[in-house]
Amino acid sequence: MGDQVLVRDTGFGADDWQGGFVALADGFAANAPGLEMTPADDAAALSGHLDRVEIIRIGFPGFADGRGFTLARQLRALGYKGRLRAFGHVLADQYAMARRAGFDEVEISADLAARQPEDQWQARANWRDHDYQARLRG
Numbered sequence: 001m002g003d004q005v006l007v008r009d010t011g012f013g014a015d016d017w018q019g020g021f022v023a024l025a026d027g028f029a030a031n032a033p034g035l036e037m038t039p040a041d042d043a044a045a046l047s048g049h050l051d052r053v054e055i056i057r058i059g060f061p062g063f064a065d066g067r068g069f070t071l072a073r074q075l076r077a078l079g080y081k082g083r084l085r086a087f088g089h090v091l092a093d094q095y096a097m098a099r100r101a102g103f104d105e106v107e108i109s110a111d112l113a114a115r116q117p118e119d120q121w122q123a124r125a126n127w128r129d130h131d132y133q134a135r136l137r138g
Helices: 024-030 067-077 092-101 110-115 118-122 132-137
Strands: 004-008 011-013 034-037 055-060 083-088 105-109
Touching: 004 110, 011 118, 024 034, 055 067, 067 083, 067 092, 092 118, 105 110
Parallel strands: 034 055, 055 083, 083 105
Antiparallel strands: 004 011, 004 105
C-alpha cells in the first residue's frame, strides 16, 4: 500500500495500520484483526465477531457505487466500534457522505491526492455542520 494516503478530518496522513487485511471469508479462519470487505459482502456475517476486529476496509469499485456507504452504516448499526476505512474510487466530494455513513478515514492513491489536494478534502471535514438536516434546522 506504499503510494496510499489516508484522509481524516485532520487532513492527509500516512497509513499507520501495520496488521494487513484479509478478505472477510478468510478472516474468520485466520482470526485476523484487519478485514477487507467488498460492497457485496453481508455485514450480518460479522455479527458476534465485531469485538475482535480492529479495522475493516471497505472497497469502492467505482465512483457511482454507493453500496460501501450502506455496508458501513450496517456495520455501525450492528455495534461495530473499530476503525472503518473506505478505499478505492472515493472522491473528495464524497468525503462528508463517507463520514456520515460511519467511516473514520478514506484511503486514496497518491495520484488522487495530487489531483484533489488536501484542502479539497478539508473543505468537507466539517461534515456534521453541513449535512442537509443541519441546513433544514437553520
